[in-house]
Amino acid sequence: MRTLPAKLLRAALVTSFVLFITLPLVMILLEAFGADWFGMRMLPAQWTLRWFVWAAQTIDLGAVAWNTVEIALMTTVLTLAAALPASWAIARYRLPLKSILIGAILFPRMIPEITFALGVARIFYAIHLTNTAIGIALAHVMLAAPFAVLVLVSTFEGLDTRLLEAGTVMGCGPLRLFWRVTLPLALPGIVAAALFSFLASYNDFVLTLMVYGADTVTLPVQTYLSLGNGYLSVAGAISTILLVPSLFFLLAMLRMVNPENLLGGLKGA
């Protein structure tokens, strides 16, 4: 049944799918690295880095990028600090009302960000947390924590209890057991949770838009602002920088896990 028309049809399907998915990103790159791209031209008339330079000079791209990274790092640390013990408890302890607890932790991912972003904006404004890195990071924890808990709980539940018991039988103390057995076994899950937390914060636009200020502009917000000011090429340049961690994350994830397992966590807005 592998006839030539069938093969051609499949090749055509695959090709149009690949183009459909990738061309928008190609456009971003052309916009960012090209100049004099008008009318019926397929490609820009010249290649240039001027949009990056311009962005660096006029809008202090360095500070914006650093804001983004700083907030993402804070989010990662806060998320892990809260999610690690909680996930361990959920996976390994008998807790009252456990299913309700899990529901309460996952709920922030189930409703649109904008619905609670309103309240976050109002409250943060009242207690002067808007326009602070820690405030934005705290809001981002709500995006990162549910997925981190999902990953970590399944990691901790998946730990082979027999290995831990074997360690104890062989004379490992609890602390050494944690460092030498538990942690190495759980590391892939912890790294996945950390990477995701970083990315969720780095890419976030909706929540940041509601609580950012002049000192806490992030790359996604700056993309939006540049677009609003009509600087399409500058927006393209910033988008290019914005894309890097996502692509890195995607590659890392595909090595580690089956794509479908990421469904619970990823959510565009």
Place this chain on the structure above:
Amino acid sequence: MTVAAHRPGTLTAPAGSAARWRPAGSARHVLAGSLLVCPLMVFLAAAFYYPLAYTLAESVTPTQGPGLTFAHYTEFLGSRDGLGVLALTLGLSLAATLLSVALSLPLALLLRRKFFGRRALQFLMMLPITIPALVGALGLLILYDRTGWLNVVLLKLHVLSEPLAIDYTIPGLILFYVWMFFPYGGLVIMSGLGAIDPAVEEAGLVMGASPMVVFRRVMLPLLRGSLWAGAVMIFLQCFGAFSVPLIAGGNYQPIGVKIYTIANVFLDWPQASAMAVVMGIIQGGLVVAYQSIGRRRHPA
């Protein structure tokens, strides 16, 4: 501790011992577990549940002065404009969902067989839902512009004499939604397909059913659950979409963007809050539906 451990009735796990991860159910055990969960719950309460409650409270507060009112709800759900926003949001989402499923099904069938580049295609499929939505929307706007590649190619091939207007139109917005959200459905359908024993399909053929009959009578019924789940998943994403319609919606403002505009431009926070509550309830209902489908697919 040795003494305590030998006292009858207290032979529970000594703190920090290897037996700790066996659920013991003792009061101390529950306390320790609860303490570990505490930091996360404090975060959640402060930055999610309190804001949510605040929004709920604000939605029943009059725009001016104290009191309790449902005027914001009746204004939204009872006005032509409000219902228009809901209809626009639901219509966009429904159209994009149907198109996405129609795209996902053949793609999933194609990706089922092992062939060179299959992994790369799966990678590509994840792309739209991993990158920032804003970046995707920007790329789509450039690609489908009046001077974008699609129009340029079609004009040069003389398929068109006038460029197509895609950006800032309803069909364009649906197209953008499909690009952005179809992977959610595609992945669910792919996993559903993966759960079907390939021998079942072969059995159908050997018994004399043509490929079309096998697809209709065997594969489609077996995929029904996945198709529904995938569709709900896509619909949820479309319904909650914000970045894409914000920069690519033009004059069309679905509910997410409308809420943002009312809050940040018109500063009518109570009205925005009421709409946010309605949005949350619709989305929550869909999530419950999705999960009940999931449970039916994988009975515990």
Place this chain on the structure above:
Amino acid sequence: MTEERLALEHIGKSWGRLAALSDICLTVPRGMFVSLLGPSGCGKTTLLRVITGSVVPDGGRVVVDGLDVTGLPTYRRNMGMVFQSFALFPHLSVADNIAFPLTVRGVSRAEQQKRVADALRIVHLDALAERFPRELSGGQQQRVGLARAIVYQPTILLLDEPLSNLDASLREEMRLEISQITRQLDITAVYVTHDQREALALSDAIAVMKLGRVVQFGTPEEIYSAPVNDFIARFLGYANELPVVVADGCARIEADNTVLETVPIGLTGPATAFIHASAVVLEASASGGPNRLGCTVADLAFMGDHVEYVLRHGTGLRLKAQAPIGAPMYPRGAEICAVLAPDKLIVVARDATGPA
């Protein structure tokens, strides 16, 4: 009655550079039960799928009842198949599963009901018609699979390792069932398995396969008593093998040139002698007579109805022997004599094609 039902003529198939099937020729007369026996990767399942049409051969013809069906799609070949994974339709009840091929063929509703009921009676599942596959045990599911494959009287019944997903205890029962039903209905069947006992017990003829070729084709008795090479002998479960050299019709053990007395041998050069453990008789001391090997008892195990010995010969050869209960017992380390009955020894050529 020896009319050909299925003929495979020079079938070849490669996956890339790997030859899965090379030049397979096989004919199956009407009503015959033929097994394709071989280790995994020998091409037996590929050959089965060539017969169904799921795999298109690179060369050769598949002929059914004198008609070339090589180019015919699977669903037009009117074959029946029982799968290793059962492959029941999970969304259909037992009755609907069995009715599926009838529906596809446009059989009337009444006729369907009658034939489904008949098929269910044949596999003893009358009571479970309305159940769903997931509510059945593995054995029951495979009975449904069998009923579904025979209900439309296919020209050929194909069985792809139908017992390997069943518990050991169920396997024998199901094997007897398959044997009974295929004989009772006079079905032409091709049965794929890697289990030599299944093949021996069920078949009228066995094709032993290795690396995409049929190495030997014959009745179970022929194959068991006269395997054509050491690969087949080993595969059939002969426990003891002695490398020998045959010259002038006389076999000598390679290691020490001891002459082995055997039935007449039709080959010369390096060969392998095989004998079953139960055909090795133990004696306390060397007495006169042929094929007596002085050995040390390396290990022994009491197995209930017999005692199993592991013996070491001076040349480093290891022999296994089974002694009946009641025969004298020898402790570990005992020096004894192993007698290899000449008429139980088979000497076969060495297979030159390398490991399977």
